[in-house]
Amino acid sequence: MTSRLPAARIEFWSVVMGVSIAVIGLLLIWPIAQVLVLGFLHPETQTFTLANYAKVLTHRYYLGALGNTLIIGIGGMVGACLLGIPLAYCTARYVVKGRSLIATLAVLALVSPPFIGAYSWVVVLGNNGWLTQHMKALGVALPTIYGIHGIILVFSLKFFPFVYLMTESALRNINRSFEEAAENLGCSRLERLFKVTLPLVFPAISSGAILCFVLSIADFGTPSIIGRDFRTLSTIAYNQYTSEMGGPPTMAVSISMLMIVMSMLAVLLQRHLMSKRRYAGSLTNLTVPKVCHGAFGVFVHALCYAIVALATLPIAVVVYTSFLQTSGPVFTGGFGLNSYARVIQEVPDAIANTFKFSLIATVLITVAGGLISYIIVRRETRLSGLLDTVLMVPYVVPGVVMAIGFLLTFNQGALDLVGTGAIIVLILFIRRLPYGVRATSSVLRQIKPSIEEAAISLGASPARAFFKVTVPLMMPGVIAGAMMSFITAINELSSTLLLYTARTATMPVRIYSAVLDGEFGIAAALSTILLVSSGLCVFVVLRFSRSKEGNFV
């Protein structure tokens, strides 16, 4: 920073720092501390005990759920890698026609509500699914979608875009010489891939994979819709919480801590692996994608399109279903707008709530995210470093856990927010704030302080330099970040499911209950509204941002 700053500006940023710490303390640290402490309290006597954890770690019911969660986490992660890495390799190394279409479809699959996947696969492959029925008519019995393999399938198809987008951009930034050196030293194409190319993009692959793992173990909607009797930590935490209503939710909390620990271990493992690897990309000597002819070309295109087609199938199913004619919950054949009419008659509040809460949360995230990222990037103090670290926490805390923390914190006195819209806005805000901060700080890091200093040396005041030079340069990143916050906010389910009341229910909550009630028409119509909204945001990001798909990971 420049040495001479007006006193007022220093005070302003100190105030920002103070307020940020207070807000994060209240909305993040305190609720999680409550959850943490509650896990160590005896449900009746309220004295310190390790019994809750002992129970979770010894009882077969919980251990089974723990094992299941690990299986779907690893399964989702591996599945996402198996889809994402080959797709990334194809689009990065070969000239694939419609590459931007593929990227856009992958992004769309990514931003669609997670539970849509589960529900759509039920529509296709469930007991009464159309593919199941058609194949049954042909005498072929398809395996059921319900169960562990269904969950892993849905997770793989839902989360692979993370692996794909991260790996693709890493593959594109590999210096061509590395692969040439490997070839020069005697590697065949395949050896080169496994000995050099994949190790070089391992940081990107592992980041994507860990993200898939964390999201898979935290996901609540998918296992509860197609898991049937298959229990995961997130479903039993939710069930425990709803059955412990009235008493302190100690067991739900203990289970939650287990999920946090798993996520944190995964993130720490990835950080540990990454710490030994520091590869600077080179933008000078990049690989040129090859044109592939003949059978191989057909294979590459077929593979790419098959993957994104499978991933976007749920979206197509949802939109298609929403236009089917219904009478009550029953599909009567033919097309019609009945489902939309019922949405408007029966749950108009849900639409209004979703947009109202998400919009407010997005504005808050954008403003707070911009200010906090300026503190983190430009004023490197111990406190801002701490802020940066603390903001990692929401990444590893599942929505169910955060919601329980909020219910424990904001339930009395002046802080009694239970049942209000405010508590939903606040949880959306704190859960997505890190993403907003990351979006703006990555842009800010690319803007050299010297640009601001140049403006100051040309006579602009520091404040004017910030607003006239830095802010306009930050805008694309800020807008992209805001769009992403908005998309995740309107699709949020796992935390709001514990916090909503009849007055504050959002679209994802309504979709979830509609699916459970067998009201597939309403679920599809609501989902389509969500999808179109998300799609519009994606369009804005792709249209106005330079790094395109990079914004979504």
Place this chain on the structure above:
Amino acid sequence: MAQVRLKNIRKSYGNHVALKDISLDIESGAFFTLLGPSGCGKTTLLRAIAGFHQQDAGEIYLGQQSIGHLGANKRNVGMVFQDYAVFPHLNVFDNVAFGLVQQKVPANEIRQRVLSILETVQLGQLAKRMPHQLSGGQQQRVGLARALVIRPKVLLMDEPLSNLDAKLRVDLRRDIRLLQQELGITTVYVTHDQEEALSISDQVCVMHDGVVQQVGSPWVIYNRPSNRFVASFVGANNFFALDPVGESRVRLMGQEVDVPDVVRGRGRIVASVRPEKVFVNQSLGGQGWQFDGVLRQASFTGRELQLSVDVPGHGLLDALTAPSESMVALKPGQSVRLAFLAADTLYFAEGDTGALLS
């Protein structure tokens, strides 16, 4: 006998012809440098030898073996890259061992050979380091060791020093040359730096527009450039036109002088004289020409004094002299007398690549 033989290599990209019928013989054990400006085809030619580009026509021989159609992984040529290409996920030892592992050399032999070559390139202490802990110069030593340890039939180097800072570049250049001579390995080296090419090579091949302009020892390249392009690209040079005035006289920088014997009857030609062959305020010790001019700029670099002099009827002429106190005291605007010997003057036919006349 030639270790590397290129016969009629051609390569084009769309309409752009990158290599036009290149034929070269590179002697066993020679340090052979491809020199030229960017886009001249030198890197394309090197990469064709390495197997990264398939030539459109022509053949490449390594010793007796034709390698032009082998994959890059089957050629057994060592390659050192401009950007080092040291694998960032492997430590120094594993980087150097990479090619030996590919060749399925026994582990204890790999160990022995890697440690020995690391000693040779002065990295013996750094075997366990990761690449990001190394400086650029050290990384390029790893690249060199990695290429040498597989005992290639030929060592290819693609501008290996151009990413290093000036001092390091000279140090490593010296080490590369010593090592090459010690091992006696045939080396093909690409650079656009003419000073580097002259200082390191046995043979220099100057390329321009996909065509070999001249192959020769550094001495020949500098002192007997085969055409005007080589004369202007390698080293500094002054060029001036000789316009015929009647049968036996030409106009040389505004003066009418007798036509030099070698160019009698050639019409309009271009002559050149190196700046260090231009005498400043000194009398000539032989047959030559003198001009009066006005000093425009003088720059003293310690070892020498560079003068830019405006000669009426020509323009700026550069001179390079040993600095003396009286010379350094010269101020822009002062008159100076320039002179050079006919013997130091070369004559070229007209055009960018006009041939040397002799």
